[in-house]
Amino acid sequence: MEIGRRTLIAAAPMLVAGSACAQTSQRKLGYAIVGLGGYGLGRIIPEFKNCAHSRLAAVVSGDPAKAKKVAAEHGLSDKAIYSYANFDSIRDNPDVDIVYVCLPNSMHAEYTIRAAKAGKHVMCEKPMAISVAECEAMIAACKAANRKLMIGYRCHFEATNIAAMRLAKQPDTGKIRYVRSEHGFNAGDPKAWRLKKALAGGGSLMDMGVYSLQAARYMTGEEPIAVTARESTDRTDPRFHEVEDMIEWTLEFPSGALAGCQSMYSANQNRILLMGSKGRVELEPATRYDGNRLWTGRDGREQEISPPPGPGKTQFAGQLDHLSQCVIDGREPIVSGEEGLRDLRIVEAIYRSAREGKTIRLT
Amino acid sequence: MEIGRRTLIAAAPMLVAGSACAQTSQRKLGYAIVGLGGYGLGRIIPEFKNCAHSRLAAVVSGDPAKAKKVAAEHGLSDKAIYSYANFDSIRDNPDVDIVYVCLPNSMHAEYTIRAAKAGKHVMCEKPMAISVAECEAMIAACKAANRKLMIGYRCHFEATNIAAMRLAKQPDTGKIRYVRSEHGFNAGDPKAWRLKKALAGGGSLMDMGVYSLQAARYMTGEEPIAVTARESTDRTDPRFHEVEDMIEWTLEFPSGALAGCQSMYSANQNRILLMGSKGRVELEPATRYDGNRLWTGRDGREQEISPPPGPGKTQFAGQLDHLSQCVIDGREPIVSGEEGLRDLRIVEAIYRSAREGKTIRLT
Numbered sequence: 001m002e003i004g005r006r007t008l009i010a011a012a013p014m015l016v017a018g019s020a021c022a023q024t025s026q027r028k029l030g031y032a033i034v035g036l037g038g039y040g041l042g043r044i045i046p047e048f049k050n051c052a053h054s055r056l057a058a059v060v061s062g063d064p065a066k067a068k069k070v071a072a073e074h075g076l077s078d079k080a081i082y083s084y085a086n087f088d089s090i091r092d093n094p095d096v097d098i099v100y101v102c103l104p105n106s107m108h109a110e111y112t113i114r115a116a117k118a119g120k121h122v123m124c125e126k127p128m129a130i131s132v133a134e135c136e137a138m139i140a141a142c143k144a145a146n147r148k149l150m151i152g153y154r155c156h157f158e159a160t161n162i163a164a165m166r167l168a169k170q171p172d173t174g175k176i177r178y179v180r181s182e183h184g185f186n187a188g189d190p191k192a193w194r195l196k197k198a199l200a201g202g203g204s205l206m207d208m209g210v211y212s213l214q215a216a217r218y219m220t221g222e223e224p225i226a227v228t229a230r231e232s233t234d235r236t237d238p239r240f241h242e243v244e245d246m247i248e249w250t251l252e253f254p255s256g257a258l259a260g261c262q263s264m265y266s267a268n269q270n271r272i273l274l275m276g277s278k279g280r281v282e283l284e285p286a287t288r289y290d291g292n293r294l295w296t297g298r299d300g301r302e303q304e305i306s307p308p309p310g311p312g313k314t315q316f317a318g319q320l321d322h323l324s325q326c327v328i329d330g331r332e333p334i335v336s337g338e339e340g341l342r343d344l345r346i347v348e349a350i351y352r353s354a355r356e357g358k359t360i361r362l363t
Numbered sequence: 364m365e366i367g368r369r370t371l372i373a374a375a376p377m378l379v380a381g382s383a384c385a386q387t388s389q390r391k392l393g394y395a396i397v398g399l400g401g402y403g404l405g406r407i408i409p410e411f412k413n414c415a416h417s418r419l420a421a422v423v424s425g426d427p428a429k430a431k432k433v434a435a436e437h438g439l440s441d442k443a444i445y446s447y448a449n450f451d452s453i454r455d456n457p458d459v460d461i462v463y464v465c466l467p468n469s470m471h472a473e474y475t476i477r478a479a480k481a482g483k484h485v486m487c488e489k490p491m492a493i494s495v496a497e498c499e500a501m502i503a504a505c506k507a508a509n510r511k512l513m514i515g516y517r518c519h520f521e522a523t524n525i526a527a528m529r530l531a532k533q534p535d536t537g538k539i540r541y542v543r544s545e546h547g548f549n550a551g552d553p554k555a556w557r558l559k560k561a562l563a564g565g566g567s568l569m570d571m572g573v574y575s576l577q578a579a580r581y582m583t584g585e586e587p588i589a590v591t592a593r594e595s596t597d598r599t600d601p602r603f604h605e606v607e608d609m610i611e612w613t614l615e616f617p618s619g620a621l622a623g624c625q626s627m628y629s630a631n632q633n634r635i636l637l638m639g640s641k642g643r644v645e646l647e648p649a650t651r652y653d654g655n656r657l658w659t660g661r662d663g664r665e666q667e668i669s670p671p672p673g674p675g676k677t678q679f680a681g682q683l684d685h686l687s688q689c690v691i692d693g694r695e696p697i698v699s700g701e702e703g704l705r706d707l708r709i710v711e712a713i714y715r716s717a718r719e720g721k722t723i724r725l726t
Binding site for chain 2: 177182184186233234245257260262267277298299300358
């Protein structure tokens with residue numbers, strides 16, 4: 001296998017999503033984090049220290065005590081604390097450039113639209129929303145307000161995945177024939193919002209399935225033309241009274257490549273495999289917060305690849321700074337609202353295919 | 364993960380398919396090998412030296428010079444050489460107990476039926492035949508002649524797969540939720556019989572796909588109730604003018620488990636993964652002639668397992684001796700004609716599902 005470290009390192013500047021705007025000023029844009037749950041508080045806020053162009057400027061929470069504590073820890077004044085009730089007044093806070101929506105899925109549309117109307121750029125967690133209609137409304141609202149909209153597809157800023165995307169396109173891989181991606185975890189507390197239909201909009205597909213779907217799209221570089229899906233859920237399991245456990249789906253691409261994807265909430269899976277006519281690219285774990293690994297080979301995991309650094313100190317910092325840079329430079333994010341909308345269109349078709357037991361064409 | 368070497372070794376006697384008839388006499392049954400191609404000549408004939416209950420007794424070939432050479436090399440007289448024209452006279456050769464059909468798929472039915480009518484037991488290579496109707500005729504012919512019929516499903520005699528089947532059932536694996544199996548190789552010569560519809564009956568599904576299908580069935584221990592499939596083939600590729608390259612299919616099982624399976628003729632794949640609610644079992648390569656590897660884990664390949672020995676010195680010897688022992692003891696083979704028929708029923712449904720773009724119920 002000729003795909004190796006040397007090739008990747010030589011090509012590194014092309015890999016780095018944010019590097020095209022290396023001329024960006026050192027100004028740091030202010031983020032308001034909406035939702036102080038596990039992801040917003042536990043994962044995103046600690047990442048501002050790794051950012052070159054982004055800083056924490058405000059927090060939005062339904063829990064005043066928690067918000068006050070977080071603000072104090074990060075040197076924010078009381079004026080930088082918002083509730084869901086007074087969120088719209090964030091329009092009057094010039095210190096906030098970008099609103100990052102880290103809420104349950106069903107609240108993404110509302111807070112993205114309110115943020116845009118308040119004149120703020122928006123980073124919205126994935127899945128973008130729980131329906132195509134919501135996605136379209138979010139895009140329209142940001143367009144009307146002339147604000148950027150980016151979806152929190154962190155893998156586009158993660159070094160291993162960036163290297164894998166590049167390897168997929170190398171001549172040594174040959175013609176891309178097949179992508180396999182499986183994502184899942186063993187869900188715990190049946191009361192978690194992810195297991196409530198009204199909040200999550202769906203089950204494993206809405207959450208982990210989006211990683212499998214994204215992987216199929218960014219590894220092939222193609223848009224699917226048809227989807228065929230099957231679902232299986234043990235409805236007697238208290239975790240799955242409202243949402244699905246497991247979905248398996250096949251995507252068909254214009255080149256003739258297929259992608260076999262899966263998501264589940266009853267076991268841990270995290271893998272991407274691309275089969276080309278000459279070689280393969282494999283990641284396992286593929287899309288974790290850290291520890292992802294990458295191999296190439298003709299017939300298995302023959303060569304482990306150490307990818308060159310991604311665009312940020314971490315994938316999270318790279319993602320946060322990408323939107324800041326896009327705002328500063330007036331560019332569109334590489335994972336825009338349109339990208340999130342594309343996924344939701346496919347997600348809706350996957351659910352429909354599983355329900356109707358037939359292939360759904362995507363046109 | 365508590366599934367380990369110790370557990371497997373302690374359980375080894377239960378794993379060994381042929382061990383229930385350890386009282387079998389040391390008599391060696393005579394095999395006639397029909398078809399001196401790569402598999403019959405290159406793979407099976409050299410295995411008789413590893414057998415306890417089986418020996419080479421005759422060869423059947425359309426190439427007299429080759430047959431004479433092989434016979435001489437193995438100490439067989441000219442009377443042990445048959446052509447396809449005089450094959451039926453094998454009925455008069457008491458030295459032949461079993462006929463092993465190693466011909467292209469489309470000839471399996473004819474030679475199985477002729478062998479049964481000649482009063483011989485039959486080992487038939489996989490796939491059993493190219494249609495359900497042929498399988499049924501083969502079973503009927505062997506039944507009418509009161510002869511055993513076994514299909515060459517060598518993985519049931521391969522130590523790694525036997526260990527994996529056992530691990531799948533252990534409490535440490537939990538409830539079986541999901542099996543993934545991918546089998547393929549990069550087909551070479553477009554003139555190979557495997558790429559001719561009339562001889563092979565189909566493409567990768569008929570060949571490597573049967574391994575994926577078998578794996579889904581023997582790992583879950585269940586019979587599928589529905590299948591949903593998609594196919595993709597580059598018909599401009601000279602290898603694929605007549606048969607399919609790639610098929611992806613989903614099987615649904617009564618327990619709610621799903622199996623996502625794949626076969627292809629345009630890249631090398633050989634993998635089985637079983638996900639239980641508590642742990643996983645993974646093989647890669649999974650079903651090769653040798654070098655298969657096995658891991659358990661909760662969240663990846665955490666513990667490599669060295670399986671206890673299989674029933675024979677090799678999987679091939681174990682397979683050959685199993686039928687000999689079944690003949691001697693009057694038992695049914697663990698992979699009988701009915702087992703081959705089950706696979707062909709599913710294979711036909713996979714093709715139909717791919718053609719019609721909808722889920723096919725298996726009843």
